[in-house]
Amino acid sequence: MSNVLVRTLGSRDVAKDAKDSYLVGLIGSGIGPSLSPALHQGEADRQGLRYLYRLLDIDVLGIAPEEVGRLTRAARDLGFDGLNITHPCKQLVVEHLDALSPQAEALGAVNTVVFEDGRAVGHNTDVTGFAASFARGLPDAPLHHVVQVGAGGAGAAVAHALLTLGAGRITVVDSLAERAEALAAA
Template sequence: MKKRLAVIGHPISHSLSPLMHNNEFHELGLDYEYEAIDVVESELELVINSFRSLDFSGFNVTIPYKEKVIPLLDEIDEEAAAIGAVNTVVNRNGKLIGYNTDGQGYMSALENISPTWKKKKILIIGAGGAARAIYISLLRHSAAMIDLTNRSVQKAENLKTDAKVSNSNVLSISEAEEQLGNYQIIINTTSVGMKHTSGVPLQLTNLNKEAVVSDIIYTPMKTTWLQNAEQKGAKIMNGITMFVNQGALAFKYWTGISPNQERMNQVVINNLKERNNQC
């Protein structure tokens, strides 16, 4: 009997996780099946409890349930607790244990493009769940200096307070734009620039051309913001590698096996290119 896995969220039909994971299970000859399940909030607890069935090895959690799922689990690991969100759950004999692979997934992606990132001055745009995972994970792994900017300055202040750090500055968007040349890494964690939306999260007029400009969006694969940064000579990084990395970490939690991340990455890229050609 196949072992079952899933990703839950609302909406969820756009998710590339089933494609990515099922292809890798097939390539490795593993008897697992991964599906996307759209869950309305009123049924969240019922669905979570159904995953305690022994044929479910675990599941992923995406928007809007990464925080709401925590009280429904039996245990969460230290990093997930610090972040305050769970995106990966392992079923150990009916006991549901939550993890957060988003922050580590991003950190691994950043390491590839900027091996000395721990010595760089970093600016994070946004203060939502993705910003929280990246901010806290980078801080926990010895980032030297990370500042925050957000349209709601208070929300960014709240994130800084929750992280219990004193050496971060919170800037308004206009302040961040003025001081942008001081940063070697700029990370957009907002949805501004995602497919079917317009605009940029931050003007790049004062960008240091030696900077790394990173966007966790992967649809489109190169947002207008990343195109602008590239034209200014900056290194750019979209959200594909983070998405694949966090998925690979979850894969190993469930199966105990490290997947082929290069193959997973190519499956995602090929699918995104196919979707773009159909538009």
């Protein structure tokens, strides 16, 4: 698998890498059209950082979602500084990490992995990201009854954010009834 990743990455001139240079990737399925590379690169440019952002599409690489741990280790071994994790790997990656932030542990899902001191640490920024966007975009939306579509990797984070924002009641709808029921019971 490392050979596949090396081909995907091209070359990284480690000798020229400065302290403010980062190699980061997005792991997920069907992520070719993702806006993450442009968004991350744009913010890195504004912050004066050198940022190399690569898509690690498990479909393109021929890797099953359950093998996300192997892909995460390979990325760390190749010198990645961190990873973003998306569908369908947010919950699957948890068991392959060395540590979790309190929020990631509470939600059982990770959307960010930071490699520090040889350890892979999982974080979840979906709660704060959703809450901030919701408050900014729909500041006057009534929260007495909210219908949430989706109970997957980000579903628990969105439900938590909605409760934090003051939702009185949340109805969870998902293509898998048992997943919606599990989130509603949590």
